[in-house]
Amino acid sequence: MNTTEKPNAPTAQQQLHTLEQDSSRLEKSTRRPGFLAPALALIAAFWVSSPWLKNLDSDGNSSTYMTSLIAVIVVLAAAGTTGLRTRPKSRISWLGPIALVIGLLACYSISHGLVASGLAWWVVVPAVVTFVCVWRGLVVWERLGRAELRS
Amino acid sequence: MTEPRFDEVIHAPLRLRICGLTRHVDAVGYQRIVDTLEVSPAVVSKHLKVLTEHGYVKVDKTSSLARSDSRKVAWVSITDTGRDAFDGHVAMLRQITQEPAEQPARS
Numbered sequence: 001m002n003t004t005e006k007p008n009a010p011t012a013q014q015q016l017h018t019l020e021q022d023s024s025r026l027e028k029s030t031r032r033p034g035f036l037a038p039a040l041a042l043i044a045a046f047w048v049s050s051p052w053l054k055n056l057d058s059d060g061n062s063s064t065y066m067t068s069l070i071a072v073i074v075v076l077a078a079a080g081t082t083g084l085r086t087r088p089k090s091r092i093s094w095l096g097p098i099a100l101v102i103g104l105l106a107c108y109s110i111s112h113g114l115v116a117s118g119l120a121w122w123v124v125v126p127a128v129v130t131f132v133c134v135w136r137g138l139v140v141w142e143r144l145g146r147a148e149l150r151s
Numbered sequence: 152m153t154e155p156r157f158d159e160v161i162h163a164p165l166r167l168r169i170c171g172l173t174r175h176v177d178a179v180g181y182q183r184i185v186d187t188l189e190v191s192p193a194v195v196s197k198h199l200k201v202l203t204e205h206g207y208v209k210v211d212k213t214s215s216l217a218r219s220d221s222r223k224v225a226w227v228s229i230t231d232t233g234r235d236a237f238d239g240h241v242a243m244l245r246q247i248t249q250e251p252a253e254q255p256a257r258s
Contacts (some may be wrong), residue, residue, distance in 0.1 A: 006157050012247040015164060019171040019241070025187050026172055083183030084176050085226065091164075 011058070030084055036075050037142075041135035043071045049127040051115040064151045100137045104130060156239030160205045165190065167197045170237040173229040174206060181210075199227065206254035207233030214215045 007015065047067045107126035114122045161167050168188055173179050185192050202208040209230055212223040229237065 007162075007244065009246065009250065012244040014249065015167060016241070016244050018164070018168060022168055022187055023175075024173050026176075026183075029183060074188055078258075083180035085178040085228075125155070 026084070030142075030146055037135050037138040040071065040138060041131045043067055044104055044134045045127040045131035048104065048111050048130045049123050051108075051111045052120045052123040076105060096137060096141050100134065105135055152233075153238040153242045154187075155203035155230060155234070156251040157243050158236045158240040160201065160207060161236055163198065165194065165200075166202055167240065169195070169198060169202060169227070170207065170229060170233055173227055173243075174234065174237055178211070184227060192243035202233065205232075207236060208229055212243045 051068065107130045110126045111123045114120065114126075161170055165188060166212065170186060172184055181192075181195070185195050188195065197251060201208060203210060207230060208227050211228070213226060230236045
């Protein structure tokens with residue numbers, strides 16, 4: 001076979017089909033472990049409820065440091081498994097995580113406010129909201145990333 | 152829209168597939184390429200060398216937490232030249248598949 005010749009229609013069709021299959025396999029490989037989204041959501045919820053925990057614990061900052069450390073370990077463990085470096089390209093892919101961080105900080109502030117007002121048990125509400133939003137947000141963000149991989 | 156353009160370097164099936172894998176991501180790990188293409192590492196290295204020599208891809212080596220030894224992990228990323236060549240070649244393949252089939256000569 002002369003490799004410098006243009007392929008015929010069946011060969012071209014076959015090559016395009018192979019590229020499609022490779023894209024699908026790559027897309028599957030970007031799927032993060034199933035535990036990642038709920039684990040990070042749980043860590044975020046724990047962090048949001050930390051003003052209440054600090055109230056119980058005299059060693060104030062230990063829970064925040066522990067939460068950050070666990071989050072870093074979970075993310076690194078999950079990131080090392082895909083063999084891909086991706087970067088969200090569309091604007092919505094960037095706005096999602098930014099909105100999530102702003103929401104997280106807002107919930108954290110609300111928790112502080114609730115503890116300061118003597119309504120410590122109500123911290124459960126922003127913690128649950130954080131858990132649900134972070135979990136759903138991460139799932140949607142991952143879906144968007146996979147869609148961009150095929151675009 | 153990309154101009155359909157035959158590319159001799161990318162025309163080789165495995166090189167086309169390597170460019171296809173790297174086209175929509177920042178970088179792909181060397182082992183991920185080997186696993187996806189299901190060919191030996193030596194074959195992938197040979198084709199990567201050709202693509203690198205033509206400036207279509209670049210290979211960066213970084214240390215990784217995923218490795219227990221001190222060896223570095225190779226990351227393959229497509230260059231702008233490689234992206235243009237790949238898009239042009241794929242456009243050419245699509246053009247070929249859309250062309251009407253040749254009519255058999257009448258006797």
